[in-house]
Amino acid sequence: MAARKDLFSRALSLDPERLHFAAHSHHLWPDASFDGQVRAWVEANQFADRKWDLIFGEIVPEAQGHVARELNLPSPDSVVFAPNTHELLLRIVSGLERRPARILSTDGEFHSFRRQSQRWEEAGEAVVTRVPLQPFDTFGERLVEAARAGQDGGGFDLIVVSQVFFRTGQLFDRIGDLAALADPAGPWVILDGYHGFMATPTDLSAVADRIFYVAGGYKYAMSGEGVCFLHAPPGFCPRPTITGWFAEFGDLEGPPGGVQYRTDGGRFWGATFDSSALYRFNGVRRTLDEAGLTTAVVADHARGLMQQFQDAIAAGDAGRLAGAELINPVVDGSARARFLAFRHPDAQAWRAQLLAANVVADVRDDTIRFGFGLYQDEADVKRLAEVCQRVL
Template sequence: MSFKPLFSRALSLAPGRLHFAAHSHHLWPDVSFDAQQAAWDDAARHADRKWDLIFGEIVPEAQGHVARELGLPSSDSVVFAPNTHDLLVRLVSGLDRTPARILSTDGEFHSFRRQAQRWEEAGQAVVERVAVEPFADFADRFLAAARRGGHDLILVSQVFFRSGRVFDRLAELAALARPDGPWVVVDGYHGFMALPTDLSGLADRLFYVAGGYKYAMAGEGACFLHAPPGFCPRPVMTGWFAEFGDLEGPAGGVGYRADGGRFWGATFDVSALYRFNAVRRLLDDQGLTTAGIADHARGLQARFAQALGDGDCGPLSHAEALNPITDDAPRARFLALRHPQAAAWRAALLERGVVTDVRDDVIRFGFGLYQDDADVEALVSACAALD
């Protein structure tokens, strides 16, 4: 079955393009166009009173979608922001110790990597980084470091953005979390709606941060944080939207909501949540689940991986597959290939109308609903034609 009609606008605007970067900038379904217009219409129709609609309907619907996707016991633990960086800064601001003692890895995305380095320069944090490679024993090494203790915050990716490798021992990590520290944070950006994720047994101990730019197909601006009750009750970096609701705090002091709303910022462009809600409704209408979409993507990945293994992809067949398809376990929605010529290959493919992306010496191919077997065959042919 082809799902391309759901993306007719995006595909028709670049008809000669083969877009294999669904893990980077996922193409938007047609319903997101109508949702963007609906956001404009509501702003014009309700003007100053649009926020009653936003916090009365739009935000609760989006919270519900996130909660159902992750198996959260309540949707009021979810708060939104334009990007994950904003949410991470608010969270870390609530740590009582300076310098904060942070455990993480050398494979985190730049939104955390850069900020953590700057905190270190400023004397505001001491960061211990566990090497992701070799990945075969990474989970054991990371959990051993976490169990040694002495950390105020522990942050790790669910799926590593560069390699597509999956950290699947969240329960063991969450078992270490305490309201007085450490706080455990999972960067789920490459996990949310990419592979089925059930936090129902961990939601009371684990922070989870992700967004809609990739597999949620909603574009920029729809990032969120799930915040477990009792953890970081009073972030220092706080916006005035956190003043709305039932507040707790010292008399005459700054009050905070007890739910995820304690992490609200200030005025933001809510159109991303309109898009996110529209996409989720579309998936429900089509009977498409994250597991089903992941199966579709896995089939396309497997066809491309087979061509690589058979030597049908020209020079790319000599690359090292960092996240090969070896079993039926949940996996990233992209294949990561390491080779010194990765950047040159990416540039050559782009000249042929094939969009991928590169991280250092790793070229990544992302798969999604708007691709089919014919697209993979065209990709294999394009790779085979490279020098």
């Protein structure tokens, strides 16, 4: 398929000469998101005091439906929204009864969990076992073995792992094995899908009754901040301790005289939030649906661009990138991240040199990342290689 720059005319017009190859980090927003933002303002003032009836009667259900269809969930009622995934993580962990909680995770999780889990350890609220990502060819087996071994040693309360690792772009493919261990009494399993949702086709139908899944709109959903979500399996964490007042509307249950909770995913609702992000998300999803731009179609387009860039590097047409370690090369048609990650001691300097040339990439420690999406075409990739050849 051809690039769909027409869907991003507003964002691209703001800096026409920029090459934005950080679609994995801060994705540019389609025009439909602007229209959604305007609609949010208009309806907030048109409906005023009746706004929340509209939001929970129409806007939230539409957004839940988009998420459920994308992930092949059995019901949209398992989906709840929050301004960020950190809030959702805190609500889940608040429902764990044992302190210190025993948590199994990895050394490659995103900073929100990395920082929070370290602080829990400092405060004596958690004991965290972290399985190293490298060497990655044995990572999946090592993580599953650790999870199974934990069952024999008193058990883990929580297992947290990424679907796609944010620094390296490598994919975890053993979620079914972790789901088989999940139990309402523990462990609970959280799959961080932020780099998987709308980046690669994701079907959770086989594990939706066993795992939590968190993701958001900042990246491949192209909707910006504020539209993060949680899929919550039924029966897991029925009464999170950290809870907002929106969780007390709907079908409720709880002890007599105690705090009541919704019985669906809404038990994880927080409190008053800015709903404009949901309007943006719905607008983007409607546009993609109307254009027939499924995640599989977009991922295939990005894969072609990544292959083009990878070939240019191999041919020596992209400067010193040829001397970097490509951590997640395009090798076949299997599921993959929507970015290429290169490890090199000069990664930080390279990113600064590219930025000075009006090329946006992203760097994490010693790894520079290039993300690909709908608003890029083959000519953009050719220009990217030429700039790399010139400035690196």
